[in-house]
Amino acid sequence: MKKLVPTKRVDWINTAFLFLITLLALIAAPIYLWHHGMNAFQTGMFVFYVLATGMSITLGYHRLFSHLSFKAKWPVRLFTLVFGACAFENSVINWASDHRRHHKHTDHDDDPYDISKGFFWAHIGWILFKVLPEPPLDNVADLRKDRLVMWQAKWDKVIALTVGLMLPAALGYLHGGPTGALGGFLIAGVLRVFVVQQCTFFINSLCHTIGRQPYSTKCSARDSFLMSLFTFGEGYHNYHHEFQHDYRNGVKPWNFDPTKWAIWCLSKVGLASNLRRVPHAKILLAEVNEARRRAEAELARVAASEDTAWKESASEAIEKLLEQLADCYQALEESVADKVKLSREAAERWSREIREVLEHLGEIRQLRLPQLA
Numbered sequence: 031m032k033k034l035v036p037t038k039r040v041d042w043i044n045t046a047f048l049f050l051i052t053l054l055a056l057i058a059a060p061i062y063l064w065h066h067g068m069n070a071f072q073t074g075m076f077v078f079y080v081l082a083t084g085m086s087i088t089l090g091y092h093r094l095f096s097h098l099s100f101k102a103k104w105p106v107r108l109f110t111l112v113f114g115a116c117a118f119e120n121s122v123i124n125w126a127s128d129h130r131r132h133h134k135h136t137d138h139d140d141d142p143y144d145i146s147k148g149f150f151w152a153h154i155g156w157i158l159f160k161v162l163p164e165p166p167l168d169n170v171a172d173l174r175k176d177r178l179v180m181w182q183a184k185w186d187k188v189i190a191l192t193v194g195l196m197l198p199a200a201l202g203y204l205h206g207g208p209t210g211a212l213g214g215f216l217i218a219g220v221l222r223v224f225v226v227q228q229c230t231f232f233i234n235s236l237c238h239t240i241g242r243q244p245y246s247t248k249c250s251a252r253d254s255f256l257m258s259l260f261t262f263g264e265g266y267h268n269y270h271h272e273f274q275h276d277y278r279n280g281v282k283p284w285n286f287d288p289t290k291w292a293i294w295c296l297s298k299v300g301l302a303s304n305l306r307r308v309p310h311a312k313i314l315l316a317e318v319n320e321a322r323r324r325a326e327a328e329l330a331r332v333a334a335s336e337d338t339a340w341k342e343s344a345s346e347a348i349e350k351l352l353e354q355l356a357d358c359y360q361a362l363e364e365s366v367a368d369k370v371k372l373s374r375e376a377a378e379r380w381s382r383e384i385r386e387v388l389e390h391l392g393e394i395r396q397l398r399l400p401q402l403a
């Protein structure tokens with residue numbers, strides 16, 4: 031049975047902080063903008079801080095430290111640790127520990143942001159309430175060996191306050207006096223913290239609620255192009271949950287995944303290495319598996335239909351699609367077992383075949399609707 035939301039265990043520090051940030055971002059920042067507007071300096075500082083802190087969470091906290099999906103030289107680790115702290119999302123040790131438990135226990139009680147406890151809980155509720163006894167930090171022993179990580183764990187609140195809030199205010203003062211200081215604090219500081227935090231929270235809530243599940247329906251994670259726009263490419267969450275150690279979340283070349291592009295660029299200048307990629311055949315195999323599951327579910331639905339003539343023709347069509355998928359599955363499975371790299375042409379062919387089967391399946395569903403009316 032699910033544990034109830036621990037309403038009697040409010041984390042007052044987190045709650046007060048988030049309440050204050052929200053109030054300042056939604057009321058004080060717009061009042062400032064109404065009176066003083068946004069000059070080029072304030073705009074530049076806001077954009078820099080959104081990118082630096084947002085990407086430090088996705089590229090650093092998430093893909094580098096939580097999933098070890100690539101290796102990074104110290105300047106990258108230091109940058110993402112400093113600006114990751116400025117997102118006010120805790121130290122990387124705590125963040126990665128929660129996140130690793132999220133992957134291990136997705137949709138179950140031990141998942142800190144378990145979506146089955148409701149959208150609000152997954153989005154922000156889990157931060158407002160303490161879970162007692164506090165889960166041990168027993169899954170981040172590897173991170174404790176990194177001296178930079180341990181340094182950040184000691185100073186993350188100080189870094190967040192000085193670099194995340196006081197520095198933009200100081201830079202604003204140098205550029206525009208006291209009004210500039212207030213602008214720097216409210217826009218590049220507070221409003222930016224609010225924006226980046228909400229984007230991160232959406233990954234835990236919306237990315238487990240809206241979108242497609244092309245790789246697996248084992249858990250609630252979903253792929254959404256729309257969400258990738260607000261999350262530096264983390265919107266391809268269905269793929270990510272199936273293959274969490276891949277440095278790419280948007281694995282298709284056309285997927286919008288700025289974090290993946292940034293890691294690739296860092297590797298080209300020698301600041302990142304050992305980029306982990308799941309072989310193409312393995313990814314396609316997951317897609318075929320999912321397509322088969324859908325076709326079988328459709329076949330079961332058709333079998334339950336009362337319309338005998340329709341049942342026969344639709345079943346026959348779906349059986350054919352299943353045969354096609356079985357051939358595809360076999361070829362891909364052999365390629366995975368023998369560790370044979372799939373040629374680009376073969377990958378494109380199988381990919382096209384899976385797409386066509388899913389389209390046919392959709393057409394069969396569409397045709398069935400008038401029969402049911």
Ligand SMILES: [Zn+2]
Pocket residue numbers: 132233234238251267271
């Ligand atoms: Zn997730």
Ligand SMILES: [Zn+2]
Pocket residue numbers: 092096097129133270274
């Ligand atoms: Zn993850």
